[in-house]
Amino acid sequence: MINYSNINGHLVAAGEASLKVSDLSVLRGFAIFDFFLFRKGHPLFLNDYLDRFYRSAQLLHMEVPFSKTDFARQIIQLIERNGQEEGGIRLLLTGGYSPDGYSPAEPNVLILQYPLPAKTWQSSQGIKLMTHTFLREIPEVKTTNYVTGISLLPELKRCGFDDLLFVENGEWIRESVRSNFFLVFDGQRVVTPGNKVLLGVTRKQILHLAGKRYPVEERDVHISELKEAHEAFFTSTIKGVLPVVQIDDQLIGDGKPGLVSAQLYQDFISHVEAYLEEQSRKARQLMEA
């Protein structure tokens, strides 16, 4: 059971966590968020997620009313109070209770805990994507705006696809709704769109890990390159590394998950294990000090 949420620095009963309807997240979709996992009680790559959360806020001229250190402390406290070993944490910063229903007011800050998603880092036979001509409104900012993705869920289901691939002007591949996108060429060259995408934390880890084994490129990727690709995969906090085997009616490579994706998936799992061991070691040192 997850008993607690944190709203504006105070623990509240999770089931009663609510916002008045004058909040600008409700009225104007004016809010940023972030989401990360914790394992063995330790948030994974917390500094990266906090950096992104604060950067999202700054780009929209919003202010997180806590220092990163204080905010991290509140996150750890919430995880400890809820007493779960693993799960997900959502951070949310809203435009606040606006007197005129439009101008930002004192922000509301929420820390919400969730059970570990069922599909976390599962390997897969690979998923099928439907392209959609679209560029996220402010791609670098993790706003709460998912209207396009959610409104296309019925069409995805009807057409038998698993997720979307956003293509700017029908030409430049950018990202998916909640995932970054990678291609593998010549059985080894790892390429991901470098502009106008949300800079995923898992994307960053995978770029780092891939760079140890393969040539890596962050650059604009044209839709016509799909037919040359040997592999494709998603990265995301929840999915980790997830093979993509078909885009519209086009198979990627031989239509099966590829060796590079599988290698990077293994590397990522090992990287997380090492990160957790390091966090545990630091925690023991602190306890002993």
Add this chain to the structure above:
Amino acid sequence: MINYSNINGHLVAAGEASLKVSDLSVLRGFAIFDFFLFRKGHPLFLNDYLDRFYRSAQLLHMEVPFSKTDFARQIIQLIERNGQEEGGIRLLLTGGYSPDGYSPAEPNVLILQYPLPAKTWQSSQGIKLMTHTFLREIPEVKTTNYVTGISLLPELKRCGFDDLLFVENGEWIRESVRSNFFLVFDGQRVVTPGNKVLLGVTRKQILHLAGKRYPVEERDVHISELKEAHEAFFTSTIKGVLPVVQIDDQLIGDGKPGLVSAQLYQDFISHVEAYLEEQSRKARQLMEA
């Protein structure tokens, strides 16, 4: 005092109207809304606003869980219970309390009442606009997404502008954040962007009224046409007809509100008066019947 709101068909204390944080309006900006005025206890152009609200819902594959007739009855009931002669009403339909934080669930429907905005249908010396290269994500749908407009408020203020003018690809004038945009050429020809805009209810009334006096065109409008225009104005529910006298560093016409704008403003006021008299007459007939 506004004492009541209506949530999912039930009256609740206005000050306590809230949504749980699992609502998709909060987590994913997945919600549509509408806003209209009432005067002398009568909603203005209610059928037009209800039609748009239901159309917005349909375009996002959402469903309003009430018939239009039932929903209109709830709106009237709320206005009567709050006992104010005039004010504003916001309708809101959200993606509901989503179990997985992404997939739409049973929607939440809100009817919220507000005092009449202070700046309703005031004449003005005219406002100054700053152009911004942007096209709303799903222009035909009145979603709650106002991130771009709100995040540019500090820049507007810093540069001394009153509002934004969205220009697709820097070429095609579309609309403002919360208003439709009109130009007047040759001292009489009334032109407004016809595609990729929210079809405003006040826009519709003004097109109707303008058509009785002037040639009227709904079509794509290129940014280069601004220098030929004699007048420009906004239409919106709250602003009515509001003259625009400058766009970026370019004066429109002689930089003063124009005669056509003033005429249409008067026509609109008279049109609303006539509408209200008709509504009162109908109400009296119902009472006497």
